[in-house]
Amino acid sequence: MQPCRIRWLSAYLGGMDARVLVRCVAAATLAPSLHNSQPWHFRIEGDAVEVYADSLRRLEVLDPTGRELMISVGAAVFTLRAALRGEGYLPGVETFPDAGTPDLVARVFPRDSAKPGAAARELAAAIPRRHTNRRPFSAAVVPAAALDRLREAAAHEGATLTVAGPASRTVIVSLGRTAAERLRRRGGYYAELNRWTRAVPGRRDGIPAAAIGPWDSLERIPMRDFGVIDAQPSRRGERFEAYPTIAVLSTEGDGPPEWLRAGQAMQRVLLVATGLHLATTPVSQPVEIASIREVLSDPRAGRWAQMLIRLGYGAPAPATPRRPLSEVLADG
Known part of the structure; x- marks a missing residue:
């Protein structure tokens, strides 16, 4: 997103730094998805982030109904919420807010500022460390x-x-x-x-x-x-x-x-x-x-x-690639 666009958004948000929302969107792109298809895109409108399902990225053979696509988008919505909480805001969410726009799955927005507690900080810190692990695990029992x-x-x-x-x-x-x-x-x-x-x-x-x-x-x-x-x-x-x-x-x-x-x-x-x-x-x-x-x-x-x-329990798994924000975040 261009710096001038960020400055305009910050003013539009009444003093809230738009870079906070952009960082949260970047975090949301780290969510897991079927075959790492990343079937989502985002738009910042006012003080909210709109989350859209990208039906062109649905896997037609494995997911003919779009069930797993929606699960993948849901994972991105939660990641967006967790990132916003980690930034010091209580997140609000409206799901399927516009019946006339079925691809608009959720609208996530900051309700109030509030210092995140230990659990919220832990969730936000885990976002970049979570990777799907397809390797053998140890025999250690999960407590x-x-x-x-x-x-x-x-x-x-x-x-x-x-x-x-x-x-x-x-x-x-x-x-x-x-x-x-x-x-x-x-x-x-x-x-x-x-x-x-x-x-x-x-x-x-x-x-x-x-x-x-x-x-x-x-x-x-x-x-x-x-x-x-x-x-x-x-x-x-x-x-x-x-x-x-x-x-x-x-x-x-x-x-x-x-x-x-x-x-x-x-x-x-x-x-x-x-x-x-x-x-x-x-x-x-x-x-x-x-x-x-x-x-x-x-x-x-x-x-x-x-x-x-x-x-x-297992050795750390490598991260999978993510599309850049320029591909998934619309300027409005």
Whole structure:
């Protein structure tokens, strides 16, 4: 954003430095998204940041309904909220504020200035340190107190995080393998995967080779194998944790408002986990097959699985690239 535009915005905001909002938008772009597709763009209007879903970045094969796109945008909305709180403002949010503009997902704005507490500072500090980790985790057990913190984080955003016990974990791992097999048979799957993993000089989205990680030699972890397109002779198989900690994030209801809520809950969980020095992997393929997603849900109670999250301790994962603000932030 041009300096003259920032000065004009600062005056328009009644003394609030527009660079605060720009920094918050930059933080929001660090949110996770399906295949690092980054399906969002932003606009600063008045004292608010408008968050839009970019439907052109929806993955048509994996996400025909746009559910995962909305979860990704929800993660960006929460990151924007957390960044604004870290800057010393209580964030307000209006979701789907204009029925005539369906791509306008949320409007986030500073309500009042207030010094952030320790928890808010911890969330904001975790934003640049959170990275999806597709590497093996150690055998160390995630403490019950940490899992309680993560459940509370999901509940704070109106979602439920259920940590799988030994029996349900075995079922989830089996369902994950089944989902992966079915997705590979889906028309266009490999072409779409190739689109988001293909190495292109200067590319600022997608999954780079450094973030793919090794393949699970024992197929214990229900994660997507981004190496199926290219055999990658240098890519080795490794033993992943024998007893992974896997949690299911679910919501009551299953429409765009719930998907947006799920994305905000997911990101709060991921940031709290990062603050607890936990490694995290959002796992989506079991909920990309309708029949398998239904097994993980409770349709009669109106509760739907939205995402799986793998948790544990592991070596730091590399960051994935992000598009520059010049591509995602409109001047107004």
